[in-house]
Amino acid sequence: MPRVITAFSNPLVKRVRALRDKKHRRDEGMFLAEGLRILAEAEAAGRLPRYIFHTADTAGHPLVRRLSAAAETAGGEAIETDRDILHKLSGKDNPQTVLGVYDEFATDLGAVDRSRADIWLVAQSLRDPGNLGTILRTGDAVGAGGLILIDDCVDPFSVEAVRASMGALFTQQVARARWPDFLSWLRAGEGLLVGLSLDTSEDYQAPRYPRPTFLLVGNEAQGLPADYAAACDVRVKIPMQGAADSLNAAVATAVMAYEVLNQHRRG
């Protein structure tokens, strides 16, 4: 049976609400995910919530019942609450009716098994959580193994990143590393490192991309540092016909990733 919480002053409500803040996520080692669809993806990926919040009218939903039971069996807790509290927890005007609190995952580069996939996405100093989540979602779509975050990227466990990932945070492997450590790890195994750069004339459709290919995209405003680009095996650019000189980072990553997938699909 779910615990019922209807008071804003409830300590658990305060703790969960605080998870929208990075410092509190780090202290608690937990993060928020909202909505039936994302919680279903998490379940399919073998992740159960530590806490599952739902409203009275979703208590009977099969997934909510199953997740609540599974979470309780695993030592977690199901909590019935109201929309006002869900609004407070999610910060959205129109909150989802189900919210899960999950343990953060380890993000050690050493745990990445590159043989698991033919495409890996790598982002450097990414600042926008929506871009990060969208890149995870694209990674899922192209069958990438995961996303490796280089240097100081936005937190992949932020509410906005989890939301934009549409559940791909649970299906993609996420790793974090400094640039020299990533390079050492990369060079200890197979794979072509392809840098998206504006300082090259090489068209992104020209190279043949092996399995695995690592696609590296830089910060939204600055792009890749020159020495990072120089360390790549190949530097490519996506052609642009207009007045602007760059694409949105998540868009550029997707256009590149689909080129690699399309080459692999052609065999």
Added chain:
Amino acid sequence: MPRVITAFSNPLVKRVRALRDKKHRRDEGMFLAEGLRILAEAEAAGRLPRYIFHTADTAGHPLVRRLSAAAETAGGEAIETDRDILHKLSGKDNPQTVLGVYDEFATDLGAVDRSRADIWLVAQSLRDPGNLGTILRTGDAVGAGGLILIDDCVDPFSVEAVRASMGALFTQQVARARWPDFLSWLRAGEGLLVGLSLDTSEDYQAPRYPRPTFLLVGNEAQGLPADYAAACDVRVKIPMQGAADSLNAAVATAVMAYEVLNQHRRG
């Protein structure tokens, strides 16, 4: 010489701040654009601000001086202010040091000249201003003529859409139409209407895309209504290998648009 405004209570500050709200934009027929880069794009596209706000330390920037003089000649006004007021106007914690207020453009479908470009983007009931702006930015990059917004889309003149467009709002033509009016207009001229759909087995790389091609993408959550998809000449899907069943709308539009551009590039 710029007018100097440092009081939050100044009536112009209040009016401009209110432009973050759709109702006030409609009443005033004006919208906000932030940052030197976007104002430069606007200038290159022949659009001058009605008001240009800058801080004292950017007053000497060549573009600010040029735009201020041009705006004043055209009956507009240059205003020197401080970061606190720019923060209030833009709503951003870290505001740009220059902000322009522009007249909204007409968005009549009848003004669209399809012979101007080989690719046109069409979006139906798009809800997210970031997606809308990102699609405009992608349109600029693929050399599209513009973006046609079908049914109830988010406002292209919203601060978030203008920001995400990175200036492409000024270089792309934007039109708004109801679906039946769009179809009548489309069928009165040349062009293939391609719908992005999940309910087809046709791979997006299979068709040959003529000039012009109109790419239609549906609402973020629902996708295209079945009857809209049925009215398209071709329905295609982007292959997905993972757990999720859809891509971000701006990402899907970009992947499709680059396929069309790549075919056109191959000749």
